Amino acid sequence: MSAAPKRLTMAELDRLCRRRQAAGAPMPAYAGPLERHVEEGDRRLLKLQYDDSAAALRLWSFLLTEEERLHAARAAGRKIVGTMKDLGTVPVMAYALPNVVAFYPDGAWWTPCVMELSEGLFGVAQSLGLGDAFCPVRAMAGAFVNRAHFPIPDLLTCSVGATCDDFSAVAQRLESLGFPILWWEMPSRRLPDPGEPAVTLPGGFRAPESQVALVRSELDRIRAALAELAGAPLGDDELAAGIREANRVRGLLGDLRRLAYTADPCPMPALEMLIAEMLAIHFCSDRAESVAVLAELLAEVRRRIDKGRGVLPEGAARLFWVNPVADLRVMNLLDDCGARLCGTEFLFCHALDAIPEDLPPMEALARMALADPMVGPAADRAARVVRDARAFGAEAVVVSRIPGASHCALEGAVIGRMVREAIGLPVVELEVPPMADPMWPTLKTRLEALVETVIERRKR
Amino acid sequence: MRTVVYSSPFVPAEWLAAHGLRPVRLRPGAGAPAESLGPIMGMCPYARAFVGEAASMPGVDGVVLTTTCDQMRRAAEWLALGGGPPVFLMNVPATWQTPAAARLYRDELQRMGRFLVGLGGAPPSRDGLAETVEAYDARRAALRGALGALGPRGASEAVARFDAGEEAHDAALRDLGRGGSPDPPRLNRTRGAQDAGGAAGQETCRARALSRAVPLALVGGPLRRDDVRLFDAIERAGGLVVLDGTESGARTLPAPFDRRRLRDDPLLELVDAYFGAIPDIFRRPDTALHQWLGRELAASSARGIILWRNVWCDLWAASVGRLRETTGLPVLDLDVSGEDAGFGRTGDRIQAFMEMLR
Numbered sequence: 001m002s003a004a005p006k007r008l009t010m011a012e013l014d015r016l017c018r019r020r021q022a023a024g025a026p027m028p029a030y031a032g033p034l035e036r037h038v039e040e041g042d043r044r045l046l047k048l049q050y051d052d053s054a055a056a057l058r059l060w061s062f063l064l065t066e067e068e069r070l071h072a073a074r075a076a077g078r079k080i081v082g083t084m085k086d087l088g089t090v091p092v093m094a095y096a097l098p099n100v101v102a103f104y105p106d107g108a109w110w111t112p113c114v115m116e117l118s119e120g121l122f123g124v125a126q127s128l129g130l131g132d133a134f135c136p137v138r139a140m141a142g143a144f145v146n147r148a149h150f151p152i153p154d155l156l157t158c159s160v161g162a163t164c165d166d167f168s169a170v171a172q173r174l175e176s177l178g179f180p181i182l183w184w185e186m187p188s189r190r191l192p193d194p195g196e197p198a199v200t201l202p203g204g205f206r207a208p209e210s211q212v213a214l215v216r217s218e219l220d221r222i223r224a225a226l227a228e229l230a231g232a233p234l235g236d237d238e239l240a241a242g243i244r245e246a247n248r249v250r251g252l253l254g255d256l257r258r259l260a261y262t263a264d265p266c267p268m269p270a271l272e273m274l275i276a277e278m279l280a281i282h283f284c285s286d287r288a289e290s291v292a293v294l295a296e297l298l299a300e301v302r303r304r305i306d307k308g309r310g311v312l313p314e315g316a317a318r319l320f321w322v323n324p325v326a327d328l329r330v331m332n333l334l335d336d337c338g339a340r341l342c343g344t345e346f347l348f349c350h351a352l353d354a355i356p357e358d359l360p361p362m363e364a365l366a367r368m369a370l371a372d373p374m375v376g377p378a379a380d381r382a383a384r385v386v387r388d389a390r391a392f393g394a395e396a397v398v399v400s401r402i403p404g405a406s407h408c409a410l411e412g413a414v415i416g417r418m419v420r421e422a423i424g425l426p427v428v429e430l431e432v433p434p435m436a437d438p439m440w441p442t443l444k445t446r447l448e449a450l451v452e453t454v455i456e457r458r459k460r
Numbered sequence: 461m462r463t464v465v466y467s468s469p470f471v472p473a474e475w476l477a478a479h480g481l482r483p484v485r486l487r488p489g490a491g492a493p494a495e496s497l498g499p500i501m502g503m504c505p506y507a508r509a510f511v512g513e514a515a516s517m518p519g520v521d522g523v524v525l526t527t528t529c530d531q532m533r534r535a536a537e538w539l540a541l542g543g544g545p546p547v548f549l550m551n552v553p554a555t556w557q558t559p560a561a562a563r564l565y566r567d568e569l570q571r572m573g574r575f576l577v578g579l580g581g582a583p584p585s586r587d588g589l590a591e592t593v594e595a596y597d598a599r600r601a602a603l604r605g606a607l608g609a610l611g612p613r614g615a616s617e618a619v620a621r622f623d624a625g626e627e628a629h630d631a632a633l634r635d636l637g638r639g640g641s642p643d644p645p646r647l648n649r650t651r652g653a654q655d656a657g658g659a660a661g662q663e664t665c666r667a668r669a670l671s672r673a674v675p676l677a678l679v680g681g682p683l684r685r686d687d688v689r690l691f692d693a694i695e696r697a698g699g700l701v702v703l704d705g706t707e708s709g710a711r712t713l714p715a716p717f718d719r720r721r722l723r724d725d726p727l728l729e730l731v732d733a734y735f736g737a738i739p740d741i742f743r744r745p746d747t748a749l750h751q752w753l754g755r756e757l758a759a760s761s762a763r764g765i766i767l768w769r770n771v772w773c774d775l776w777a778a779s780v781g782r783l784r785e786t787t788g789l790p791v792l793d794l795d796v797s798g799e800d801a802g803f804g805r806t807g808d809r810i811q812a813f814m815e816m817l818r
Binding site: 127128129130131133134158160161162163164165166168169170171172173175176181183184185187188190193210214217218221377378379401404405406407408409410411413414417 | 501502503527529530531533534535537538541549551553554555558560561564567571574742744745746771772773774775777778779780781782784785786
């Protein structure tokens, strides 16, 4: 592509896609115009702006065909594991088995946004007693009950303990409806006491060895359940191979994030980066393909940087974003307001860090699981935000609150305070509902004000 | 004596006492100290009130909070950042079906012990711990025996006094448990108006009214100090709480101790009596809570359930639908924010619920 990269509407992207198809450009079987997904109800796609690269089209097609992949896996006799809440650990174990596919039913939290509430998942959740006071993840309960989205998993696991109450409550409600769950304990990560044996976790947090041992024993229960489900042993060799493959994904993402969040002009829009990061947690139900998708995206970013081209104007305000947005369109808004993404903490930085390969696999996985930013103090998470914001050269931090989420009220306050104290960056807290349209003027004004503040600060 | 305040029923008072410290399970008030602490939007009003009071209360040497809910877990961090008394966050596992979970609870008690020593406490000997536990067990047995004779509000207040470490009423509780006559002014009533002249006549009227009242179960989260008004509001509306299943009621008392095993391993007995026995909403799965509810509701002949929950408490909020399904009883989902100072809205909702039940 010789023209400067730009963002397109869905109709423009689909025209481009058809031209590529007509020209015989190589494309995976699942790739194609996004219009077909709109016909199935994904109406939000009509309102989004997309990167115009073949790599981004592949990314979107990969994302939007996940349910088809899961149903195909079921039809092919593969076992399906629904892994809830841990965001990045159990899938690494599940994909180490040849006939197992794992996915996060939690991902249904985006369905009401993508389908612009036409799917009725919140209504079903409401009928189960899970109303607006809950985080949008309540959509997951609706998806289990109406069975109109993902196939019902053969095994459901859920980490509990130091997790959000919303999730724990919604999962318990699911179990009461007849969906058995294998609960496993995730302790509240704490700093080691003086003299207590401790380890450094991937990503840099510290934790007592005793907590790692507990998580390891809990993951052993998961390992046994997975092996029983698969009818095949899940030994250390298989796990080590699974970890290496997971690290390939993480490595690609690491390179992609480093380049996309630091190059100027910005080579990849915020929305595509959000989607790309999501691939880390469960590989969008196809680990090998997620490697290929990310590799193509990374190659595109490298090409653009080599040519000095970006998809956004040079000098855009560099924002670090905390928490995923329930409405994907808000990522577009960020770009529209004269900003660009410059680092993220979407609740799963532990799924982005490399899993140690020089440790026994279960020990490595336990350390990785315990590095989950959500299971420790908000101060830990804030420290990670500070470190990454500094590394990526962020000029401001946006804490995007998730409506109803039990962790957001106090966590946002702690993160905001620590960021201001440690690196003196302006911090804005926003609340983003699954359909942010009614709040659009407010969100836009607040982001624009933040961008103006950043630009003004550059003059000092 | 140094004072340690705590909130969760999973913190054993006798463990603190055995370290030579004064345990106080704090029921926060609705007062002003909380207002300056923590964000309002999204934060549980109970957690906010607790943090506010623990931080501003004179004579508090340490605070113990637990991980039994996300809000309290995070409130512990908020409290620690505020520069108040030292805070210990106790990891109480949500799962309970594995030996590892019970082991974690035990380890956390031992870790808490080191925190208590840091506050000036002394590690208890095995015999010393056993004696302290026995003493608490005896007091708790007297409390249990007396609750039925106290009336719903009186029972809730008696539990609160026990939790606050007040021993002045122990003798009266023992008498009451043995069938002695209650001492209404001290045990059953706290409001001056009810101690005034004509109280006997009022009591007769009240007894008649209560005999016609609709029996109700009150289940849910913790009550603040002022929330005992709830029992009065229910009675005024024509109901009577025959089962207090709130976190502040008898549901969360630990199981009686086995004296023989207590002498062998008192810490293990603490684990069994608390972690192994208290049914609560945060446990996964929450089977024990629903078994307890099924059993107690059947025994109480309650005709309706009032679910008392603090706004933003997801754990109790998600139980409303299930309670309706499993009990078949009408459920009033009473969400409280602590801002209904006059209890007007709450009272109106109870009134409407009672009208529906009658």
